[in-house]
Amino acid sequence: MPKAVRYDEFGGIDVLRVDEVERPVPGEGQVLVRVRAAGINPSEAAIRTGAVARMFPSTFPSGQGSDLAGVVEELGAGVDGFSPGDEVIGFSNQRAAQAELVLVEAGDLTRRPERVPWEVAGSLYVVGVTAWGAVRAVRPEEGETVVVSGAAGGVGSLAVQLARRTGATVIGLASGSNHAWLRSHDVIPVAYGDGVADRIRAAAPGGVDAFVDTFGDGYVELALGLGVAADRIDTIADFAAAERYGVKTDGGVAAGPGATVLAELAGLIADGQLEVPIANVYPLAQVREAYTELERRHTHGKIVLRP
Incomplete structure (x- = not known):
């Protein structure tokens, strides 16, 4: 069974765990992505603690994360423009990206240029x-x-x-x-x-x-x-x-069409015109350690999970 980050209540880093979950099944317009890299962000820590619960209410158990990059595993009905095996960059609005398999709306994906490393691609969206x-x-x-x-x-x-x-x-x-x-x-x-x-x-x-x-x-x-x-x-x-x-x-x-901006930024990175510094990479099982480093607020660049 695939694994995913979960938590059952608002709290500190100690509420995070990695669970085995049911394999997601893509619905109409959705793509199932096998995640190769998923960036982490301060906003996710704020949501997890409940500090922004009015703005971002939660239901439990909750997943976590928006950023992702990976390989297309399966297509739902009505999806054009992608095929199994395609390498993609994207995002989830369902707090689900920190997982081995993630359902993504097809419109929230763009192709990964070959010269954009997985860690960079997977931490680019937010x-x-x-x-x-x-x-x-x-x-x-x-x-x-x-x-x-x-x-x-x-x-x-x-x-x-x-x-x-x-x-x-x-x-x-x-x-x-x-x-x-x-x-x-x-x-x-x-x-x-x-x-x-x-x-x-x-x-x-x-x-x-x-x-x-x-x-x-x-x-x-x-x-x-x-x-x-x-x-x-x-x-x-x-x-x-x-x-x-x-x-x-x-x-x-709210700044603009997410996948369109992702494609623009990925192109700049591939051409050597933009750099995304990577501070550290952790396996998914060490999600607590990753957020411990993030919440010190002294990191240069991105911290990334690798499922």
């Missing part, structure tokens, strides 16, 4: 679509300056690269251990912590035009203090501040 939407929301242009907080994290590391592709100057807030990586991607690194506003002003003497906050914890207020207009600030982490100050919260599935 961070990729979120970064794409957040950067698009603040409308950076050539000659402008954009600041990205959490610039070495899963979303931030893509946001700085996508912002840089617009021709804007990009400042990335990150710990010193990640500054070399930022410089190698033509991003100006600035250390976070006390005095960060002064360091940003020194790095951007002409001022800051836009701000993408991927971390929360006061960065919306920082952006406003730097003189950035509210409609050019986007946060994916501090929704209370967004409501208080009227800044944007674009990113995620």
Whole structure:
């Protein structure tokens, strides 16, 4: 029987387990995918704890995860454009991706380019679509300056690269251990912590035009203090501040057609124009260890499960 991540109640990492489950059967318009890689994300930890239960209610037992890449195993009725054996990238809206076999709507899949590694393909959806939407929301242009907080994290590391592709100057807030990586991607690194506003002003003497906050914890207020207009600030982490100050919260599935954006990002990766850093890879059975590392919030890039 195939295995899948499950939990029966809201709680900490200790509620996670890997169970044997019934083999999924694809319905009309669905594709059964044998998963080769499934990325993990902070939003999944928030859902598991119940912290966002009003926004994302749960039924138990619950599965977990959106990101996935794998091989088509079986097609449901009415599916065109895919065949068994095809290698695909996609996502599940059913909190089901962290499993050996996953049902996916055919419209939520795109083909995996050969030059996109499995770990990258399987961790692309949430961070990729979120970064794409957040950067698009603040409308950076050539000659402008954009600041990205959490610039070495899963979303931030893509946001700085996508912002840089617009021709804007990009400042990335990150710990010193990640500054070399930022410089190698033509991003100006600035250390976070006390005095960060002064360091940003020194790095951007002409001022800051836009701000993408991927971390929360006061960065919306920082952006406003730097003189950035509210409609050019986007946060994916501090929704209370967004409501208080009227800044944007674009990113995620609302940002645009998921599979279309996935195909665009996968093409950039295959062409060597975009990098998704992979911090660590764990077998599915070590899902608790994977989330323990994730929830320390100091990871450079993505953490991935391999069923």
